[in-house]
Structure formats: structure tokens, C-alpha cells
Amino acid sequence: MQPTDLLFISDIPLRKKIINAIDTISGLYLIEKDTNYPRELSKEIRRTIVLYAASIIEASLLFLYKRKASPILKTEYADVHTLPLSLQNGSQNKLVIARQVQSPRDERELMLDVLLKFYTSKEKIIPKSLAEKIIKAKDIRNTFHLSKSRSGLVVSAKVMQLSTDAVYETIVIVKNSL
Amino acid sequence: MTKLIRQKRGDTLVKTIEKKYKVDLGYRADAKLSTVLKKTGAPSLSKLVKLADTTRKKTK
Numbered sequence: 001m002q003p004t005d006l007l008f009i010s011d012i013p014l015r016k017k018i019i020n021a022i023d024t025i026s027g028l029y030l031i032e033k034d035t036n037y038p039r040e041l042s043k044e045i046r047r048t049i050v051l052y053a054a055s056i057i058e059a060s061l062l063f064l065y066k067r068k069a070s071p072i073l074k075t076e077y078a079d080v081h082t083l084p085l086s087l088q089n090g091s092q093n094k095l096v097i098a099r100q101v102q103s104p105r106d107e108r109e110l111m112l113d114v115l116l117k118f119y120t121s122k123e124k125i126i127p128k129s130l131a132e133k134i135i136k137a138k139d140i141r142n143t144f145h146l147s148k149s150r151s152g153l154v155v156s157a158k159v160m161q162l163s164t165d166a167v168y169e170t171i172v173i174v175k176n177s178l
Numbered sequence: 179m180t181k182l183i184r185q186k187r188g189d190t191l192v193k194t195i196e197k198k199y200k201v202d203l204g205y206r207a208d209a210k211l212s213t214v215l216k217k218t219g220a221p222s223l224s225k226l227v228k229l230a231d232t233t234r235k236k237t238k
Contacts, residue, residue, distance in 0.1 A: 003229060004229070004232055005229055005232040005233040005236055006229050006230065006232075006233040007233055007236060007237070015233065018230075019230045019233060019234065022223075022226045022227060022229075022230045023190070023194075023195060023198060023230070024199075025223060025226075026190075026195060026211055026215060026223060026227055027195045027198070027199050027201065027203065029215065029218075029220055029223060030192075030195070030203040030204070030205065030214070030215075030218070031201065031203065033218055034203075034204055161219075161220070161222075164220065164222045164223045164226070165222040167222065167226060168222040168223075168225050168226055169222075171226070171229070
């Protein structure tokens, strides 16, 4: 069922931020269409649109996770003890014995790639076609880290379009999954 | 002023965004943003704007 509004996002500050982000993307999109701007600047505007798109997707999935999901677990090791020298195998890495502990991931660890994997592989609510669009948006968003390579990542008008398609499709899925 | 525009028509107009970000977008100021976006080849963004507009209307 297609949503008719965003009221299902019961977290009001989040809902307002998403609405603001939609306004921003809209303004940027129309500026990007303006041929008076140099191509290089248009490309960076598209990159910013994709950044906002990825952020809306991430926030929507996190909202769904907080409302509905069983926790995403992480594996940690506690009570680590180094085995005695007689049991070491001569490797530079120490052999240890430890307790394997599974605990829920903290919210700050629930980034887009973690949420995407959870909703594609475990919960299976995100179809492959949408996952591919989200991965593309995520990869472009990561290029805002200037130390990351941008090679092979073209911020075309088509990619920008795919990212906004992904926002809409994600919102439909989140609404229908609540 | 932005609020006034929305209250009057209920839908976001191009001028709403122009005033919000202090830009000239080069489209008719009184055009509906969702319509302009659809016409310029952004159907999903147009749908997102409609969702935002309906949400604003219902939460007034």
C-alpha cells in the first residue's frame, strides 16, 4: 500500500527532519537542472542530493528497527586469556582462550550498511533491486570522506534519480512493515 | 511568510522553497513544487513532496 503521508513516522522530530530534507533535495534538484551552473558544480549538487537521500533511507530504516526488530547482535570476546607458551604455535599472533559473547549493537553502530544487510538478508523486506540502489547511494555518500577513493563512482543524473527512487521505495516498505 | 503560503494552498509552491533557501529556481513562483518536479523528470521526488505536503496539512 502506498503511503499518503509521513504520519506513520511517529518520531516527530525525525519526521520534521525528513520533511526538511525532502524540501532541500527538491531545491537542489531544481538548481541542478539550471544550465547556468557549470557542470562541475552540478555534479557536486547531485552528490549532495545523494547524501541527503542516503541519510533519509538510513533514518527510515533505523526508525523501523527501533520500532519493530529483534536486536542486531554483535560478537565480542570477553575474559581473554593468553595460552601458556607451551601451547603457542610460534606465530606472531598470540593464541588465546576467551568467552564469546553476543550483545545488541549500539545505535551508533547501526549504520546504513548494517541496516541494509539486516533488512535484505535476515528480515528480507528489501528486494535486491532496491538494495542495489541503496548501495549505490551509500557508496556515493561515502565519497564525502575525502580520503576515500572516488574512482569508478560517477555521480550522474541517473544515479541521482535512482537515489530518490530508493528513498520513496524505502518509505513505502517502512510504512508497510510497521 | 513560508507558513502563510502553505496555509493558503496546502501544497508547497516553488516560491516556498525559493524563500526558504533564498534562491531563484527559475520556475513560476506560484507553481506547485510536486508538479514542477514531475514535469522535469523527477517522479519519485514529486511523490515525496506530496507525502511531505499531506503530512504538513494533517499536522496543522
